[in-house]
Amino acid sequence: MTRALLGVGAVAVVTGLLAVAPAAAQGGGQRRPPDPRSMGGGDCRDNPLNCKDAPNPLPKADTVWLEEMTWMDVRDAMAAGKTTVIIPTGGHEPNGPWLALGKHNYVLTANCDAIARKMGNALCAPVIKHVPEGNIDPPSGHMTSPGTISLREDTFRALLTDTAESLVAHGFKQVFFIGDSGGNQAGQRAVAEALNTKYAGKALVAHIQEYYDYASVAKHMEQFGLKETTSENMHDDPIITLNMFIDDPDSVRYDARVKAGKATINGVDVSNRAKNTEWAKQIVAFRTEKTIEAINKAIANKGTLPAPERRRPSGE
Numbered sequence: 001m002t003r004a005l006l007g008v009g010a011v012a013v014v015t016g017l018l019a020v021a022p023a024a025a026q027g028g029g030q031r032r033p034p035d036p037r038s039m040g041g042g043d044c045r046d047n048p049l050n051c052k053d054a055p056n057p058l059p060k061a062d063t064v065w066l067e068e069m070t071w072m073d074v075r076d077a078m079a080a081g082k083t084t085v086i087i088p089t090g091g092h093e094p095n096g097p098w099l100a101l102g103k104h105n106y107v108l109t110a111n112c113d114a115i116a117r118k119m120g121n122a123l124c125a126p127v128i129k130h131v132p133e134g135n136i137d138p139p140s141g142h143m144t145s146p147g148t149i150s151l152r153e154d155t156f157r158a159l160l161t162d163t164a165e166s167l168v169a170h171g172f173k174q175v176f177f178i179g180d181s182g183g184n185q186a187g188q189r190a191v192a193e194a195l196n197t198k199y200a201g202k203a204l205v206a207h208i209q210e211y212y213d214y215a216s217v218a219k220h221m222e223q224f225g226l227k228e229t230t231s232e233n234m235h236d237d238p239i240i241t242l243n244m245f246i247d248d249p250d251s252v253r254y255d256a257r258v259k260a261g262k263a264t265i266n267g268v269d270v271s272n273r274a275k276n277t278e279w280a281k282q283i284v285a286f287r288t289e290k291t292i293e294a295i296n297k298a299i300a301n302k303g304t305l306p307a308p309e310r311r312r313p314s315g316e
Contacts, residue, residue: 040071064116067126074170077123084122084174085167087160088112089188091131091181094145096234098262100251101147103244104180105129110247110280111211112178114288119295125163132156132183141183153187160191168195168203175203176295178211185212196303206303210294211287214239220286226279229267238268239283245270246280 035044042050049057056072063069066085069077088111090104100106108127116122133150134141142148151159164175175195177188185207192207199205217239218228226238244251254273257263263271270276 039075064113064122065124065126069123074123078171082121082123083172084119084176085125085172086112086116086122086176086178087125087128087163087167089128089131089160089177089179089181089184091133091184092129092147092149093133093142093181094148094235095240096236098253098257098265099236099241099244100253102129102251103240106244106247106251107180107240108178110243110284111180111287111291114284115178115291118288119292125167128159128163130156130159131179131181132187156184157187157191160187161195164191164195164205168199168205173203174299175205176298177205177207178291179207180212182212185209192303204299204303206295206298208291208294208298211291213290216290217283217286221279221283224279224282226268231266234265236265238265238270241265241270242276242280243283243287245276246284249273 032043032045037044037051037053039052040050040054044051048054052075054072056070056076058070058072060076061069061073063073066074088108090102090108092101092105093103094101095103105127112124112127116124130149130151132153133148134143136143136150136152141150143150160177164177167175175192177192179185179188189207189209192205195203195205214237218226218237221227221239226242228238241252245254249255254263254270258271263269
């Protein structure tokens with residue numbers, strides 16, 4: 001008897017659902033078609049601030065970083081001519097006893113900001129912090145040290161591709177990769193060449209090899225009294241220490257090193273905060289000028305650059 005009643009009940013429920021289905025198909029419970037005017041994560045029909053042409057209710061943000069901007073900030077910046085975007089790639093790797101694992105990411109925070117502001121028509125995509133650092137299993141390269149995070153090469157290239165294609169889809173006309181680590185260069189070049197071919201006539205995509213040239217930075221800084229006199233044989237040097245310092249002194253454990261009497265690297269004393277700041281500004285300025293010069297060459301060459309020199313300068 002109970003099973004019979006349950007059976008009758010089930011049939012009633014199914015019959016009821018079938019009766020409702022035609023009503024839903026006629027619009028009773030159907031989703032509204034998307035509104036092409038909608039942006040910002042909401043529907044234009046529900047709130048005018050969700051409409052693509054809604055005026056920005058706030059003043060322009062003083063930043064070149066996409067992740068710090070609202071969608072309206074980006075829209076308005078692009079409308080004003082900022083259709084160039086830089087994709088910086090860093091890393092998460094061991095760098096001796098003083099430097100934080102995110103060394104390259106701190107460097108890029110200072111440098112991409114300076115490059116984009118100097119260019120005037122550029123923005124910075126979020127730093128891609130995870131890159132190839134060695135085999136994961138069995139561990140090799142930097143993966144032998146705890147805390148390192150590595151990407152397989154194909155994963156890294158897919159990440160670069162999706163990032164660049166997302167930005168081109170939104171209307172960016174020039175996309176440039178800058179990488180602060182040696183293992184990033186080949187992947188960036190390969191992806192840039194493939195996308196530059198794909199988007200020929202629509203967007204320019206280029207890898208800026210010249211950004212990653214620590215040897216020229218060290219040579220430049222000798223005229224300002226910054227010259228290594230020895231090697232401590234660590235994954236560290238004064239150039240990269242100071243490039244990190246200007247973004248965040250804690251990233252190089254500055255106060256703790258000074259207190260412990262450890263504020264030297266490769267024979268260079270970095271215990272003078274004022275002197276460090278001046279040196280660091282000169283490092284960022286030089287790298288900015290060198291990178292912009294290379295970007296302009298890439299634009300003139302329509303993204304096609306000669307084969308990169310094989311160099312592994314200190315600071316990799």
